[in-house]
Amino acid sequence: MQSKPKYLLIGLAITLICITAWYLKTIVIYVSIAIIISLIGQPLVRFFSSIKIKKFKLPKGFSAFLALLTILFALIFLISMFIPLLIEEGKIIEKINPNDILTAFKEPLSNLNYTLQKYQISHGNGENLENILAAELSSIIGFQDVSSYAKGMLSFTGSIFGGTFAILFMAFFFMKDEHLIYDIILLLTPPKYTEAIKDIMRDTKRLLTRYFIGILFDMLFVAALTTISLSLLGVRNALLIGMFAGLVNVIPYVGPLMGATFGILIGVTANIGLDFHTQLLPLIYKIATSFLIIQLLDAMVFQPLVISNIVKAHPLEIFIVILIAGTLAGIGGMIVAIPVYTILRIIAKEFLNNFKIIQKLTSKLEEKK
Numbered sequence: 001m002q003s004k005p006k007y008l009l010i011g012l013a014i015t016l017i018c019i020t021a022w023y024l025k026t027i028v029i030y031v032s033i034a035i036i037i038s039l040i041g042q043p044l045v046r047f048f049s050s051i052k053i054k055k056f057k058l059p060k061g062f063s064a065f066l067a068l069l070t071i072l073f074a075l076i077f078l079i080s081m082f083i084p085l086l087i088e089e090g091k092i093i094e095k096i097n098p099n100d101i102l103t104a105f106k107e108p109l110s111n112l113n114y115t116l117q118k119y120q121i122s123h124g125n126g127e128n129l130e131n132i133l134a135a136e137l138s139s140i141i142g143f144q145d146v147s148s149y150a151k152g153m154l155s156f157t158g159s160i161f162g163g164t165f166a167i168l169f170m171a172f173f174f175m176k177d178e179h180l181i182y183d184i185i186l187l188l189t190p191p192k193y194t195e196a197i198k199d200i201m202r203d204t205k206r207l208l209t210r211y212f213i214g215i216l217f218d219m220l221f222v223a224a225l226t227t228i229s230l231s232l233l234g235v236r237n238a239l240l241i242g243m244f245a246g247l248v249n250v251i252p253y254v255g256p257l258m259g260a261t262f263g264i265l266i267g268v269t270a271n272i273g274l275d276f277h278t279q280l281l282p283l284i285y286k287i288a289t290s291f292l293i294i295q296l297l298d299a300m301v302f303q304p305l306v307i308s309n310i311v312k313a314h315p316l317e318i319f320i321v322i323l324i325a326g327t328l329a330g331i332g333g334m335i336v337a338i339p340v341y342t343i344l345r346i347i348a349k350e351f352l353n354n355f356k357i358i359q360k361l362t363s364k365l366e367e368k369k
Contacts, residue, residue: 026163030170031170033171034166034167034170037068037167037175038171038174039205039208039212040071040209040212041064041068042178042209043209044066044070045060045064045178047067048067061176068171068175081239081243089237196351203346204342207310207312207346211310211311211338211339211342214310218302222249222259223246223249226238226245226246227239228242229294230242233286233287233290236271241262241287244262244263245259245294250335251334252322252334252337253322253334254326256291256295260291260292263287263290263291264288267283268280311338311342321338322334324337345362349362
């Protein structure tokens with residue numbers, strides 16, 4: 001009976017923390033990104049700290065600064081490659097006449113329209129598919145407004161500089177003093193839970209560091225394979241497609257579909273003048289097949305090493321967690337599902353290990369690397 005008020009207080013405390021985090025979600029996001037950067041940067045900090053010139057050793061603060069600069073320059077390098085390619089593709093799209101698209105897809109649209117009529121499947125207000133597509137191209141895609149969209153993106157990029165500075169500022173101190181968060185949490189921890197909290201933070205840091213570094217390499221793996229394969233197939237702007245595919249690959253299950261769709265759209269818009277059946281359709285097949293093969297390689301070779309092995313969870317378990325997170329919080333939930341689930345499992349292992357289901361779900365966490 002005495003435990004009921006205790007669990008009630010714990011539940012109330014968790015609720016208050018969640019409500020506070022929701023109202024301060026922007027700051028929570030900034031801190032979370034800074035922590036992720038610091039986790040990725042810790043190996044770099046250790047590397048720079050290990051450098052010795054005779055008896056001189058780099059100070060921890062300077063090593064953290066060099067690590068942050070390395071990460072920042074890598075991001076700037078990738079952005080400097082991505083933006084010109086995006087602008088070039090924008091110029092290509094801006095010059096496209098919607099009528100050219102209708103001409104290129106006239107035959108398949110006619111066949112589809114005939115099939116729909118044959119099986120009495122209604123679409124829109126009974127209009128011809130060509131008319132519907134023409135209206136969509138003019139109002140939604142808005143080729144004539146690509147320049148204004150690009151300017152809007154540049155304006156948005158400028159507005160996030162303040163947030164970027166805040167994130168980098170925090171990331172520097174998290175890398176400089178890797179025990180900063182550790183010490184703050186311990187100050188807020190009741191003495192009787194100190195050892196358990198220490199174990200939780202140690203395991204969390206170990207697993208999440210490996211997870212985020214693994215995800216980074218997975219993104220590079222997909223980007224490199226996509227770029228190389230599409231370049232060999234002669235697809236225009238293969239580097240742009242590859243970089244986008246690697247970037248969105250961080251989104252479980254949905255990311256590969258987004259990458260493939262983007263790749264096909266870029267391939268089509270860059271070659272809109274080709275004959276549909278003899279040239280354009282084979283090109284679409286080539287791009288789709290390349291993405292399928294790369295994703296199979298990623299799913300069967302890289303992903304098990306990055307996710308299943310690193311976070312010590314069964315693939316089906318991970319799938320269900322991502323599905324639940326996606327239902328509750330959309331794409332953002334899918335991205336953070338595995339890290340959050342990993343933390344919850346570590347906490348459950350320390351405080352709820354007397355339950356059989358918790359023992360089963362956290363048994364592999366006992367393995368130390």
